[in-house]
Amino acid sequence: MSWSEKHVLVTGAGGFIGSHLVGLLADEGARVRAFVHYNSRNDWGNLEFLSDAQMERVEVVMGNVEDAGSVDAAVAGTDCVFHLAALIGIPYSYVAPRSYVATNISGTVNVLEAVKRRDVPRMVHTSTSEAYGTALYVPIDEKHPLQGQSPYSASKIGADKLAESYYRSFGTPVATIRPFNTFGPRQSARAVIPTVISQLLSGSDVVRLGSLTPERDLTYVEDTARGFMAVATCDEALGDVTNVGRGSAVTIGELAEMLVGMVNPDARVESVEERVRPGKSEVMQLVCGNAKAKETLGWEPTVSLEEGLRRTVEFIHEHLDLYRPEEYTV
Numbered sequence: 001m002s003w004s005e006k007h008v009l010v011t012g013a014g015g016f017i018g019s020h021l022v023g024l025l026a027d028e029g030a031r032v033r034a035f036v037h038y039n040s041r042n043d044w045g046n047l048e049f050l051s052d053a054q055m056e057r058v059e060v061v062m063g064n065v066e067d068a069g070s071v072d073a074a075v076a077g078t079d080c081v082f083h084l085a086a087l088i089g090i091p092y093s094y095v096a097p098r099s100y101v102a103t104n105i106s107g108t109v110n111v112l113e114a115v116k117r118r119d120v121p122r123m124v125h126t127s128t129s130e131a132y133g134t135a136l137y138v139p140i141d142e143k144h145p146l147q148g149q150s151p152y153s154a155s156k157i158g159a160d161k162l163a164e165s166y167y168r169s170f171g172t173p174v175a176t177i178r179p180f181n182t183f184g185p186r187q188s189a190r191a192v193i194p195t196v197i198s199q200l201l202s203g204s205d206v207v208r209l210g211s212l213t214p215e216r217d218l219t220y221v222e223d224t225a226r227g228f229m230a231v232a233t234c235d236e237a238l239g240d241v242t243n244v245g246r247g248s249a250v251t252i253g254e255l256a257e258m259l260v261g262m263v264n265p266d267a268r269v270e271s272v273e274e275r276v277r278p279g280k281s282e283v284m285q286l287v288c289g290n291a292k293a294k295e296t297l298g299w300e301p302t303v304s305l306e307e308g309l310r311r312t313v314e315f316i317h318e319h320l321d322l323y324r325p326e327e328y329t330v
Helices: 016-027 045-049 068-075 090-095 097-117 151-170 192-201 221-232 252-263 291-297 305-318
Strands: 007-011 031-037 058-063 080-083 123-126 174-179 181-183 206-209 218-220 241-244 268-271
Touching (some): 016 031, 090 097, 097 151, 151 174, 174 221, 181 305, 192 252, 218 305, 252 268
Parallel strands (some): 007 080, 080 123, 181 218
């Protein structure tokens, strides 16, 4: 499928993955409607990092996925909808679980309804590897049981099942992508890699983290964004879930030590109680089974973990003012 002059909507376009997806779509010649969460500052989030050439192909629309009317208006006239808008912070989901139901579940219903009403040819719904919970076996393929180990993951499981139900009930052409942990430039300090890097670059000799033993499968953001585009063009993905991830994992402690070696070899890593998840909520092991993505999409990661970390360090070094290393971001 050629993206040239296709009319595409991206919800959550001002976010980390969303902004990279918007940029790639613009580079491919698409006309992108970028749906950004309304705020009175007219702040476009990470879209501010896109080039002028990319932004010439982007129409920014502000709204809220919790409002059905603004969603319907944004969906109108599009050839494909990428639904990424969500509340994603796991620690904050312990504090405000109803907000996650409103955004992640009700917001997804609004997008599905608009896609159905407007007869949009394709929708890609965003899931998360957190839906699997701690691995019962590895690698985790798409048949692995779903486990709601946090209000966040439970809300995403609900949204995933709604997408499945719309395909089965109404024939809505929706495919679900389930990315494993994505990292790269523009990611907020809510995530572990920017947390480590920003602490190191601030001159701290102690990196404060939560649990160091959980394992994570890390994919560079441009590879994840290409996965979204591949899912959108694959008929076999309709009504189904496709994992996108590297297929190998490192512990949080190992990851932190890699970054210490890159930035400040004299620093040490410390686990602090404040940042540790409740025991039954912590997901201990995530390793992506990506055979379906390789076979049906022809997708596999192209950027190594080491190269991706290097690029991320460079970005945060240039934009350290966007981070608050001394604070715990939930």
